[in-house]
Amino acid sequence: MCLGIPGQIVSLWPESEVLMGNVDFIGVQRKVCFASLPEVAVGDYVLVHVGFALARLDEENALETIKLMRDLGVFDDELGAGVIDRVSP
DSSP: OOOOEEEEEEEEETTSSSOEEEEEETTEEEEEEOTTOTTOOTTOEEEEETTEEEEEEOHHHHHHHHHHHHHHTHHHHHHOTTHHHHOOO
């Protein structure tokens, strides 16, 4: 299954040709492209699909979605088995 999942921006690399950065998904960080969301900032929550940020999310909705996805086991499917056992949001 391939879903957009919410995460929090932990760093941005504005000096790169295309705006890139790291996003934290319940303790697992991944490199993400922010070309379609140039107004984002560190600390923002975004919806990410296959390494591309699709939308900015407010914190309340992002945390609620993270909880639901965690309860359903989605993070194991998307980030690798055992993620849920290692971290808690």
